[in-house]
Amino acid sequence: MKAILIIIVLIQFIDSNAQVSPYEDMDLYSSGMKYLDSAKYNEAIEYFTEAIRLNPGNTIYFYQRGNAYFKMEKYDLATSNFSHCFEVLPDEAEYPFLMGICFEKLGDFNKALNNYSKAIQIYSLDGKYFKSRANLYYKMQDYLNAIEDYNQVLKLNPKDGSSYYYRGVAKYKLNDKENACSDWNSALLNSFTKASEYIDKLCLKK
Numbered sequence: 258m259k260a261i262l263i264i265i266v267l268i269q270f271i272d273s274n275a276q277v278s279p280y281e282d283m284d285l286y287s288s289g290m291k292y293l294d295s296a297k298y299n300e301a302i303e304y305f306t307e308a309i310r311l312n313p314g315n316t317i318y319f320y321q322r323g324n325a326y327f328k329m330e331k332y333d334l335a336t337s338n339f340s341h342c343f344e345v346l347p348d349e350a351e352y353p354f355l356m357g358i359c360f361e362k363l364g365d366f367n368k369a370l371n372n373y374s375k376a377i378q379i380y381s382l383d384g385k386y387f388k389s390r391a392n393l394y395y396k397m398q399d400y401l402n403a404i405e406d407y408n409q410v411l412k413l414n415p416k417d418g419s420s421y422y423y424r425g426v427a428k429y430k431l432n433d434k435e436n437a438c439s440d441w442n443s444a445l446l447n448s449f450t451k452a453s454e455y456i457d458k459l460c461l462k463k
Contacts (some may be wrong), residue, residue: 259463282312289321298325316342323355332359350379354386361393369393384413388420400427418449434459 277424289304305322312318323338334357338380343352373390380386391406407424427438438460444452 282308282315282318284310286315286318286321289318290324292322293325293328294349296328298329301325315344320352327355327359330362332362333416335359336363336409348379350383350386353379354389361389365395366393381409382413384417386411388412388417391420392423393425395423398430400430403427416447418444418447418452421447422449422452425452429455429459 265407285304285308287307289301292298292301292304301324301433302325305318305325308318309322318339319338323335323342326332326335326338336356339352341356343349346352353372353375357369357376360366360369360372362415370390372394373386373393376383376386377390387406387409391403391410394400396408397411404424404427407420410420410422416422421440421444425437425444428434428440429437434454438456440453441455441460445456
């Protein structure tokens with residue numbers, strides 16, 4: 258009887274050591290981050306994917322795998338990972354913002370605008386969300402909406418020289434030369450030196 262008991266204990270010991278460590282997914286994630294930081298994106302993705310297999314409930318693994326895909330310019334796969342994070346955490350504005358960047362890279366401007374708008378709706382105190390949408394409106398030659406968003410950026414950060422500059426160009430495109438020149442001068446005062454080209458060519462010298 259005693260021998261049988263010893264055998265049972267040994268079997269349980271061997272079986273317990275054969276089981277996956279409860280921290281194995283974290284170890285895989287840590288290795289993935291090292292590869293990500295070293296720009297070895299394929300290796301990073303392999304480790305993040307295995308971490309996800311072991312613990313699919315941890316959104317940080319999806320987030321970092323999305324980052325790796327983004328670095329590889331595989332924006333569709335990056336979007337898929339960020340989208341999963343947003344489904345799990347719908348109150349996090351960063352995920353639709355990142356999806357917006359991906360869609361913009363893919364040339365799907367409508368989806369990009371929609372996601373930038375979601376980010377703004379969730380958290381309207383981060384100027385980068387307004388600025389990304391403003392820049393996209395500008396790219397689409399929708400100057401009125403671009404100006405509105407640059408207005409919001411500058412409310413949040415009155416020293417954003419590039420926003421003064423592009424708001425100025427948008428105003429100039431809408432035949433508002435006087436206010437365009439004012440914005441370009443503000444851009445120059447806030448260290449956006451590119452504005453000097455427009456000031457020299459189009460604005461009255463004081």
